[in-house]
Amino acid sequence: MAPTHTSYRYKIVRHIADGIIFLLLAMLALRWMDIRVLPDTLSSWGIPLAFVLAMALRAWAQYAHRPPGIHNNGVWFRPLTSRKWPALTLSLLLTSFYVVLYFYPQYLGLGSDGAPNRGLIAMFDPLSKALSGNPASQWFVYGVFYTTAILGFGIKFLMKYRHNRYQRWRTLSVMFFQLGFAFLLPELLMALNKPYYNFATFWPLHYYYFDQWHVDQLLRAGLLGKWMFFWGLAMIFILSPYLTYRFGKRWFCSWVCGCGGLAETAGDPFRHLSSKSLRAWQIERYLIHSILVVAVAMTIGVIESYLRTGQYWLTPRSFVVLSLLVVTLPSAWLLFTQREQLARDARILLAAVALLFSIVLVNHLFSPNGEIFFVDAGTVRKWYGFFIGSIFSGVIGVGFYPIMGSRVWCRFGCPLAAILGIQQKFFSRFRITVNGGQCISCGNCSVYCEMGIDVRDYAQRGKNIVRASCVGCGICAAVCPRGVLRLENGPSYKNKA
Amino acid sequence: MTRVAIIGNGVAGATAALHIARHPNYSVTLISDETPYFFARTALMYVYMGHIRASDLKPYPDTLWDKYHIQRIHDRVTDIDFQHKHLHLAEGNTIPYDILILATGSIPHRIDWPGIHLDRVGYLYHLQDLHRLEHWTPHIRHAVIVGGGLIGIELAEMLRSRHKQVTFLVRESHFWNIVLSDSEAQLIDQHIREHGVDLRLNTELEEIVDDGSGKVGAVRTSSGDLIPCQYVGITIGVKPNVQWLRDSHLHIDTGIVVDEFLRTNIEDVYAIGDCAQLQHTAPYRRPIEPVWYTAREMGQCVAATITGNPTPYRQGLWYNSAKFFDIEYQTYGYVPPHPDPETDDFLWQDPPHYRSLRIHYRRDNHAILGINALGLRLRQEQCHQWIQQATPLPEVISQLPLAAFDPEGNTSYLRDIQQYFQAQFYTTNSP
Incomplete structure (x- = not known):
């Protein structure tokens, strides 16, 4: 008979875990108001650790008594995951947090003009000092929250998809890269008086990589710094094209990237909320590629503006020529080798390249020194950072999880995802293969695609899925009740449809 | 026009x-x-x-x-x-x-059982059936499902997802063993029970009992049990x-x-x-x-x-798929529940992980006729090719990775199958 007795016990454990999580959040809220429940030396690492453990307990209570398998029961009934008022409340809380974090860090307790930190930021001073030797900043606190969320919700994800090794490996990978490469290593580098550097991200997601201060900092930091600088270049021009050719953009977007890591763990309960409409797809294509053009043009402009000072061995003119070659040669090669498949996309690509070309050239020929496109270089960078770095990736990207799904930033905004997507679509062995005629058009694949790809539309026609936006999370294949979909690295990048 | x-x-x-x-x-x-x-x-x-x-x-x-x-x-x-x-x-x-x-x-097929016309006797075929079930759901504590086939097990999974107690009456000795072999069906029986369903094999419906207001109150089974319930799902085929x-x-x-x-x-x-x-x-x-x-x-x-291009409908090689709670099922070609005199089965099972592979083949030349897979995914194109070309079983086993369609990292069972085959097949089929 139904194991009501056992599940009752699990329910109690789940409530206990919920209680612990609530207490931890309450302690944070109190500490934010400068009320200490525990000494900071304990709570700065104790609260994050306790959160991860409580999440593990909760995940165990939620999933361990069920046989392994896909259990999306009630996803569209629960108010939190179906855009009802709890979702709106959570969204409001998250967006408010991001607004405060980016624009009013003093309200989190950041001390300015040498004053010591207060509130929430002061609470994390002991942990920050232990790692890097410096007092905490709002970014350190954010990093702790971010990493804690990926670890805690990552454990939940591991339990939920424990029957699927692809999902387990992928999740362990994002947890590892967030904790080790995005959080701990840069702090330890600071403790060793080396530049803060995250090896697991690269330009253009790492948007200040080519800024003068960053380049100078790396190049003046000895052999390690130079190595970091060239690692960043190698990631852009050698490693990422190769890995994307070999495995698709998933190697980064759903195995390494921190934004992807949060989306895949904390964002997993909201993945079905992404819009699958044709209009959303059109907006996506124009928006993400426009941001890519802006990001590339701005970066070229920024580099050119400091090359004009004459302190570097590269002249502005040779740099502009070189970068335009780097943009045009692969595009020309693409247009030539894949002209049959491209059709409409070709015009968009040509338009984008032409636009970029003209922006860069006009800027090169007519903008005065220190300005990008007749605007002060610092101002351009600031506005890009404001709109793309803060508003899009943070406030909307994470704040809108409960409304628009977990990959809003990755789908509509991330310029790195745009580059990897172009590579994936035209020059990668990755595809999602459809298994003969077994598709029953049930639609689970489309519903649970966080990138809003209408997977069913391909599957029911027996067509393989080759889409620039696909991050290769593999959930479509996991939720398919008939084993119709499989993520594959084919023998060749051609003829994969 | x-x-x-x-x-x-x-x-x-x-x-x-x-x-x-x-x-x-x-x-x-x-x-x-x-x-x-x-x-x-x-x-x-x-x-x-x-x-x-x-x-x-x-x-x-x-x-x-x-x-x-x-x-x-x-x-x-x-x-x-x-x-x-x-x-x-x-x-x-x-x-x-x-x-x-x-x-x-x-x-939906139906039999004129006493009480079949009572309120809250339902089917699962039309959209309206779903609406009715949704409408009745708040009143259901215990549901009885009659008929051990693909729709019956779906209905059981549906009702369990809404925390209803479910009694599942199956006429046969194991779930769907008119299609599956007993070895496969027993795996499903166990899984059905693991999901908290009261599975009653060799049991038929005798009568649906009125609760006094024209609604379902209970069912009486062929073994004489009276099971109080607020819903009866009839899933005996279409x-x-x-x-x-x-x-x-x-x-x-x-x-x-x-x-x-x-x-x-x-x-x-x-x-x-x-x-x-x-x-x-x-x-x-x-x-x-x-x-x-x-x-x-x-x-x-x-x-x-x-539209002017006369195209005969030709049944090709049979294939189908289903899902029994968490166990996926795929079948390709001809795989009867029991071997004929001229044919035999190669059966590999991994019960803790609910995996099973049964390949039906001819005794004389070992050419395979069909494949049943539970808990693992196979590539249709490859399976059809083997069956159409009458590929001998040992060759199929050695090429099995070509047909693997599980997510990456989930195919380590392939080696177990190959090792098991080496141990089993040649000892029982040695000349």
């Missing part, structure tokens, strides 16, 4: 409509009294379970029908005047046609929805009898999908196959035939 009327907008009718309407000289009218739009019947369960919304059931965007100028009518066809080529609709309209396609689908056509000149046996071009005995009238009964069948195939993809293929064939 050739006017094509299609009765029924299931996968057969909708596929035919879309394929015919692509040709400019045809105007298509698609009539259904169930829904104004085509939906994936196979996914009804996921709406009830909250995995997807009702709007997600539509396989195509609404705009597609307008793009191809397909007229959709939400009404019931009450009568067909085959002589004058007119359809009469319940709301009084008359639709003239030049070509008629009958794609009326199935209706039959062609043709009763309403029996008085016509249409040649009807169990279904509407059609030739290889899906033509009925009346000129310009075709029948496709669940309601069609094929005059000639391929080996190991049945004249009526109420399956999603066969309906889709018939829709494509009839569309080609009507």
Whole structure:
């Protein structure tokens, strides 16, 4: 008979875990108001650790008594995951947090003009000092929250998809890269008086990589710094094209990237909320590629503006020529080798390249020194950072999880995802293969695609899925009740449809 | 303009409509009294379970029908005047046609058990069945499901997802062992019970008992048990929805009898999908196959035939799939529940992980005839190739990784199968 007795016990454990999580959040809220429940030396690492453990307990209570398998029961009934008022409340809380974090860090307790930190930021001073030797900043606190969320919700994800090794490996990978490469290593580098550097991200997601201060900092930091600088270049021009050719953009977007890591763990309960409409797809294509053009043009402009000072061995003119070659040669090669498949996309690509070309050239020929496109270089960078770095990736990207799904930033905004997507679509062995005629058009694949790809539309026609936006999370294949979909690295990048 | 009327907008009718309407000289009218739009019947369960919304059931965007100028009518066809080529609709309209396609689908099979007409006796076929079940759900504490097949286990999973107690009455000695072998069926039995279902094998329904107000109060089983319940789900299969056509000149046996071009005995009238009964069948195939993809293929064939490219519907190699709670099932080719005198089974099982692979092969030359997979995914193209080329079993086993379709990292069982085969097959089949 139904194991009501056992599940009752699990329910109690789940409530206990919920209680612990609530207490931890309450302690944070109190500490934010400068009320200490525990000494900071304990709570700065104790609260994050306790959160991860409580999440593990909760995940165990939620999933361990069920046989392994896909259990999306009630996803569209629960108010939190179906855009009802709890979702709106959570969204409001998250967006408010991001607004405060980016624009009013003093309200989190950041001390300015040498004053010591207060509130929430002061609470994390002991942990920050232990790692890097410096007092905490709002970014350190954010990093702790971010990493804690990926670890805690990552454990939940591991339990939920424990029957699927692809999902387990992928999740362990994002947890590892967030904790080790995005959080701990840069702090330890600071403790060793080396530049803060995250090896697991690269330009253009790492948007200040080519800024003068960053380049100078790396190049003046000895052999390690130079190595970091060239690692960043190698990631852009050698490693990422190769890995994307070999495995698709998933190697980064759903195995390494921190934004992807949060989306895949904390964002997993909201993945079905992404819009699958044709209009959303059109907006996506124009928006993400426009941001890519802006990001590339701005970066070229920024580099050119400091090359004009004459302190570097590269002249502005040779740099502009070189970068335009780097943009045009692969595009020309693409247009030539894949002209049959491209059709409409070709015009968009040509338009984008032409636009970029003209922006860069006009800027090169007519903008005065220190300005990008007749605007002060610092101002351009600031506005890009404001709109793309803060508003899009943070406030909307994470704040809108409960409304628009977990990959809003990755789908509509991330310029790195745009580059990897172009590579994936035209020059990668990755595809999602459809298994003969077994598709029953049930639609689970489309519903649970966080990138809003209408997977069913391909599957029911027996067509393989080759889409620039696909991050290769593999959930479509996991939720398919008939084993119709499989993520594959084919023998060749051609003829994969 | 050739006017094509299609009765029924299931996968057969909708596929035919879309394929015919692509040709400019045809105007298509698609009539259904169930829904104004085509939906994936196979996914009804996921709406009830909250995995997807009702709007997600539509396989195509609404705009597609307008793009191809397909007229959709939400009404019931009450009568067909085959002589004058007119359809009469319940709301009084008359639709003239030049070509008629009958794609009326199935209706749930039922037996006249005492109490079968009580309130809260339900089925799972039409969208309306789902609405009724949803309406009754708050009143259900305990549900009884009658019939151990694919729909019965879906209904059990649905009700368990809404925390209902479920008793599942199965006439056979194991779940679906008219298709699965006992070894496979026992694995499913165990899994059904693991999901908290009270599975009662070798048990039939005797009577549905009134609770005193015209609603279901209990069922009495063939073993004499009285099981109090607030809902009874009847899932003992489907039959062609043709009763309403029996008085016509249409040649009807169990279904509407059609030739290889899906033509009925009346000129310009075709029948496709669940309601069609094929005059000639391929080996190991049945004249009526109420399956999603066969309906889709018939829709494509009839569309080609009507639009000037006569295409016979040929049953190829059989395949199908299902999911029993968490266990996926795929089958390719001919795999009977028990071996014949000329054939044998290679069986590998990993019960803790609910995995099972059964390959049916000929004793004389070891050529494989079919494959049943539980808990693992196989590539259809590869399986069909092996079966069509009569590949010997040892070769199939050694090439098994070619057919692996599980997510990356989930195919370590392949080596277990190969090792098990080495140990088993050559000891029992040595000359």
